[in-house]
Amino acid sequence: MAAACHLPASAITDVLPQWFASRAAACDDLAASGRLQPGDAGCLAALTGVTEAVPCSALPALAGTSDGRPPVRATRACWRCAARTGCNGPVPVHLPAHQKACARHRIWTGRAIQADLASAPDIIRACQHAWRLARWHGITWLVLAETTARQQANDAAHNRAMVSQRAAALAASNGVDPEDPDIAEAARYPETIARAAVILRSAARPGGPE
Ligand SMILES: [Zn+2]
Numbered sequence: 001m002a003a004a005c006h007l008p009a010s011a012i013t014d015v016l017p018q019w020f021a022s023r024a025a026a027c028d029d030l031a032a033s034g035r036l037q038p039g040d041a042g043c044l045a046a047l048t049g050v051t052e053a054v055p056c057s058a059l060p061a062l063a064g065t066s067d068g069r070p071p072v073r074a075t076r077a078c079w080r081c082a083a084r085t086g087c088n089g090p091v092p093v094h095l096p097a098h099q100k101a102c103a104r105h106r107i108w109t110g111r112a113i114q115a116d117l118a119s120a121p122d123i124i125r126a127c128q129h130a131w132r133l134a135r136w137h138g139i140t141w142l143v144l145a146e147t148t149a150r151q152q153a154n155d156a157a158h159n160r161a162m163v164s165q166r167a168a169a170l171a172a173s174n175g176v177d178p179e180d181p182d183i184a185e186a187a188r189y190p191e192t193i194a195r196a197a198v199i200l201r202s203a204a205r206p207g208g209p210e
Helices: 009-013 018-025 040-048 053-058 079-084 121-137 139-151 157-174 181-203
Strands: 072-076 092-096 107-109 114-116
Touching: 009 018, 009 040, 040 053, 114 157, 114 181, 121 139, 121 181, 139 181, 157 181
Parallel strands: none
Antiparallel strands: 072 092, 107 114
């Protein structure tokens, strides 16, 4: 919100309860320290000139409860989306846990690196497949299936060659190291999602979506 208001984070956290500052320092508003108090969301809304419903729907920590809330991951906003709103620095955000890339700009939003996916169209297709799987099975089941799929490393020589080829293409077009963990995860993503789809299909209940 500080970035959206073009203010330093301290200008906001200095006049709010302490837990806002500790979570902002961790770049994670779901970090464990501090507790949401009645009125906190209203303070933040009043300070930034929006209605209380805006921060409550945008910031998971202010929603008050995790019941029924889809799982999220703390990351940085797609740099091109942030630039459209005038934010040129890194903007910490929570995204749905399965969302690995910006659909609008086709940019992989890794932990440390954001990579343009133009040189790897099969990763873009895998992202679209993941969205469909999330719609059919739910985000939680997809994320669990992805974790299992990653653990079941596929040793097929054909797949290894495809993954190396993708990592090399991403590294060359983005000027980064092909061994970087974010690039490696992106390069493996089509195989991960294909395997996750098989896992979800085999686990689907009779009469379920697949
Ligand atoms: Zn974007």
